[in-house]
Amino acid sequence: MKTSLRILGSAALLGMVSMAQAEVAVIVNPGASKAPSQSDVANIFLGKDKSMKGVDQAGWTPAKEAFYSGVTNKNESQLKSYWSGLIFTGKGQPLPSVADDAAMVAKVAAEADAIGYVDSAAVNDSVKVLFTLP
Numbered sequence: 001m002k003t004s005l006r007i008l009g010s011a012a013l014l015g016m017v018s019m020a021q022a023e024v025a026v027i028v029n030p031g032a033s034k035a036p037s038q039s040d041v042a043n044i045f046l047g048k049d050k051s052m053k054g055v056d057q058a059g060w061t062p063a064k065e066a067f068y069s070g071v072t073n074k075n076e077s078q079l080k081s082y083w084s085g086l087i088f089t090g091k092g093q094p095l096p097s098v099a100d101d102a103a104m105v106a107k108v109a110a111e112a113d114a115i116g117y118v119d120s121a122a123v124n125d126s127v128k129v130l131f132t133l134p
Helices: 002-020 038-045 062-071 076-089 101-110
Strands: 024-028 114-119 128-133
Touching: 024 062, 024 101, 038 062, 062 076, 062 114, 062 128, 101 114
Parallel strands: none
Antiparallel strands: 024 114, 024 128
């Protein structure tokens, strides 16, 4: 009995590791007039650059974690602290968010100046990939 539990635990852990290793694609509308650099994207998602409408994912997903750690070098608690400070001082409001990858693709495809991020497996022809993160 203990052996089968150990194997199940290992399989579950392996699934979580492979999920965390999925590539994240930073996406824009195909008609976007601007192709921001990775540092521009960081500034958009930190509320410092208003040239495009950043769209965030609700909840802390593996894609969100990979995006923020790769682009802004912030983890979940650092990001929450950052936004709390901006909100408290009246210097900013968090970005609008969507429920999941499908909603992100739909929103970015529908708005010419929107930018977001999804698991690369969710990308389709309705959006353009700026770059991917491992």
